[in-house]
Amino acid sequence: MSFFLILPLLAGIVGSVVGARMSPRTAPLLGAGVAGIAFLSYAALASSVIAGLPVEAAFWSVPSLGMGGGLQMDGLGLVFALLISGIGFFIFLYASRYLAGDTRLTRLSVMLILFMLAMLGAVTADDVIVLFIFWEMTSLTSFFLVGYDHEKPEARKAALQALLVTGGGGLVLLAGLLLLAIAAGTTSLSGIIAARETVLADPTALAAMLLVIIGCFTKSAQVPFHFWLPNAMAAPTPVSAYLHSATMVKLGIYLLARVNPLYQDEIVWQTILTWFGLATGITGGLLALRETDLKRILAYTTLTALGTLTMLIGLAPQLSIVAAMAFLVAHALYKAALFLIAGIVDHETGTRDARLLGGLRTLMPLTAGATVLATLSMAGLPPFIGFLGKELIYEAVLGAGDFAIVLVIGMIFVNGANVAIAGLLSLRLFFGERKPTPAKPHDPPAGMLAGPITLALLGLVFGVLPALVGLWIVSPSASAILGETAVVSLSLWHGFNLVLGLSAVTLISGAVLYLSWPRLMPALQGLAFIDRFGANRAYDLGLAGILRLCDRSTALIQHGDLRGYLRTLFLVTAISLLLTLVLRDGLALPVFDWASVDARALAFLGIAGGGLATMLAPSLFGAVVASGLVGFAAALAFLFFGAPDVAFTQFAVETLLVAILAFALIRLPIRRPDDRVARDRLKDGGIAVVTGVSVTLLLLAVLATPFDSRLSDWFGKNSLPEAFGRNVVNVILVDFRALDTLGEITVLAIAAFAVLALLRPRIEKSATKEPSR
Amino acid sequence: MNGVMKSSLILRTMAPLVLWLALPVSIIVLIQGHNNPGGGFVGGLVAAAGVIFYALGRGPEAARVIMRVPPATLCGAGILLAALSGLPALLDPSAAFLTHLWWMTDYGLGTALIFDIGVYLTVVGTATAIFLALIRG
16 A cells, blocks of 8 residues: 555645635646645655555555456556656646736646646556546546637637547547456456456457557547647647647557557557557658647647657567657657747747747747757757667667568658757747747746756756666666566667667758758648548548538437327337337237126226227317226226226326316417328328237237236235235335335426426416516 | 416315315325225325315415425425435345335334335325426416
């Protein structure tokens, strides 16, 4: 039981409740405090995790529901938890200045705290149900965070899109996780992985794997679900920096890595992850080069990173997992910093259009310094950690076997694009000639600069001390992903080899892309087919299609014609009865004993007579009274055949029914007279006949089956000794099946409330008319 | 108002009589349901019939006044009473919710009767709520 595993989540819960009552000025600082507590808690656990000791807590485990896992922490969870809480700390500081004076900052802070809580819960959950709940909680909170500027239609649209794609993907994931849990017989993640052989031998294994992959792909914006990520840039910059670079989009990567020990030898897993990852990387690189908005550029380069990570997990060898973890850390550091810097530039100059910016170095020297550090890591230059990550990627890709050459070429383009964007962000924005901007910029306050500078510096520190990174971060997490101890020895210098050559090629291609960007970007933007046939367009068409389908089906089913509803009701009943009877060979005739007929049969003549009279009645009122005759005759039949209780109830119900129908319903304004022509009447008559025949056939079939008296015998025998009552019907109602009765009277009451609610507007309307009279 | 008041003199005179006849009968029906035909459901229907007859004779507003409690409240109180009757059983860890307890088994006195009273109240409330709402409109 580890208290430090629970403390961050408790802090998050308390923080979100307390924060909601705080002012816009103080709420983000509380958030920073919560993030700080979380970071220190996880840091306190680090030494145990690195030593390979089990760190777990029986929090959120519900044994009675079969939810056993609780929380646990290994190297993989630790890296994510530290990134989430550490970057979160700077995000809160940044937000408090970036959105200073915004009255909605309280709401943003609480949502960010809840989001951080969900992320931390998701990466420390060992139970698939708990994981799923936190997973969807990140989707929900991201909906509110992306839709922060809810007056803007595009923000609302982007928020809905992110929710539909990632939340919908979460449901797919749930299906996959449940299949895994059923196959393994436990909802514990570590238990599922331990039961690898059983899980993989299950007939649902492939379906479960694909469902999990789809869930992760939606969250981590892999092709073809990549479109929501750039659109989510409608969110305020602190949100984009946090959700869309460092944390939420990596949750899919996290889960892929988490279940990797289960699937790492599966060829389908390797193939899908490798090629979809590569496709995502290339798509991101291409689309990044045709954007001019700083945040959208960064969003697309995030796609390249997410794709690369997915590809690395899909590549089987141990080295690729090591590369993935090193690159993950490198990317989180430089990308969060760059997002925050994009926000600073936007904040200070009033624009985030890359074409309108230049020469900001002299005006914003500290920002420029942080940018240079972050972009050097992004470009993969030594001695930054980005260099380490890139070298490892090339090394891993070269060992990929038959298709290595395709992957290498793809990676050169992806990394080249990143080099070009890194150049764009530092050289173009901060150096060269000064361009006029809407506002005169200067360095922002310390709260906003703290994040980018710290994160960018960490990229340098980690690069200079590769052994530290290997021992503390990469080795424990890679071991967790591989399910076996990973031997990691990281160093900056590998000598003059093929990998170094590839780095040089990458730099050169990046330089070419950067220099040709002013011409390349408009050319790529001119490729209209991307907008016309892209995944975003498919989403729009799909959503519009669903809405159209809803419109049509609603118009078809909810047409508002009461007679139509009745026709549908009766026809569906009749047809489903007939079909079941015929298809199941249920048609049967009972053996009829004419000798048993006596005067009691008159009751049934009464029922038939009532039915006939209802049909022939000239007025609505007459029909109501005649139908009452049917009910009373039926009650007589009950009485004659030894069911006094039912008869009693039937009499009472029938009395009330006739009273309600005769005195109340007839008063209701029935505006439309019976305007059916002969053909309509014939049709309705046909429906009535079919319904009557099908019910009659059913009753005959019921009578033809021998009566099973076990239940009635049991109740008859036990009614007095067990429940001390001689009226078996009543004893069943109030005692043996009392819970059913409780449910039934609840339904009764709800029906009454519904009637009251439906009739209310009419009452109010007539009440407001009163004075004018 | 819309004609509710124009009921016949006979109906108007008989309405309270019928109501005061129906109520005791409904309670007898409720209690005797333990051993003979009857019970909370039928009893509730009989009582509701009395109230409805009263409403036909004297109008829905008069019926509301004589009920003292809004019909919807009766529904809620009935469900609450029925659900509460199942709670004492929970004191015994081996018994399930709605396992009835008995004081005098010969007279049917026990939590089962409380449950049946709950059914009675809900039925009265539902039937009168619907009827009164309809004829008011």
